[in-house]
């Protein structure tokens with residue numbers, strides 16, 4: 189179709205720039221895109237659940253209808269297993285990583301980490317949710333089973349990362365370290381079409397995103413920065429607007445396109461914050477940095493944090509427009525307890 193480039197076409201065109209590429213990464217992106225389309229179909233039906241019958245009912249394949257996050261997890265795992273382009277998967281929904289041990293997958297060079305349906309507590313109230321994923325080259329030798337060390341790599345070693353936003357339209361945004369591109373699902377042809385080429389995040393914005401209900405539990409530096417955001421100052425367009433969906437993909441997507449800062453700080457009750465390093469913070473940090481923004485834990489770059497032996501490790505995260513993240517860092521430095 190003239191003028192429209194689909195995700196698959198785009199991925200293949202990019203792969204042509206790397207003559208040694210085996211095609212595995214392209215296959216992985218295709219598998220993730222396919223699973224995303226199936227999940228979006230179910231997410232869009234969520235409100236009909238009470239009418240059509242949910243728990244206990246049986247779908248056409250004879251499977252019991254599951255909760256959407258379990259459904260999404262199963263779809264992504266099935267697509268990745270079927271594709272044969274990765275040897276293991278770490279998911280928010282599974283305590284341990286999943287080994288894919290058929291011959292084709294054992295010889296694959298990649299592992300995938302993902303949060304299949306992030307923000308799932310928003311589904312019941314028809315608010316956007318998303319899938320977050322990242323891809324690493326395994327450190328263990330192809331031909332054998334994947335190991336924990338394959339998943340516990342620094343974020344700087346990500347080969348690709350992306351998210352799918354199930355919102356007023358469905359979008360897939362990803363990077364392989366050569367800029368960030370966004371694709372919108374055209375439901376009439378069932379394809380993700382390039383709609384947001386070369387996304388760059390504005391260096392500053394007028395939006396801050398944080399669960400301000402936790403204000404009293406934040407450290408002084410973060411509290412002072414929040415006061416700065418809400419103080420009046422014409423020159424810097426303050427007060428900024430507070431926008432917080434409570435769905436990481438939606439909050440980051442808005443700030444990526446419009447500029448802004450997203451914060452999930454540590455609190456007195458959650459010293460490591462809430463978000464997970466492997467499949468929430470690292471992929472988002474890779475995308476935002478590729479778009480020209482910054483991501484830190486308040487002290488160090490998210491992408492340079494060393495995983496500490498746990499797939500589900502948490503970290504505080506401050507991410508978004510570079511000027512705003514740098515400003516926050518000043519407050520954290522000046523008001524450290």
Ligand code: AFP
Pocket residue numbers: 305306307308309310399434435436437439462463
């Ligand atoms: P749920 O998947 O439990 O809805 O959590 C979503 C999330 O991991 C992330 O998407 C949000 O940014 C963050 O948690 C919201 O957390 P709070 O509800 O504590 O603000």
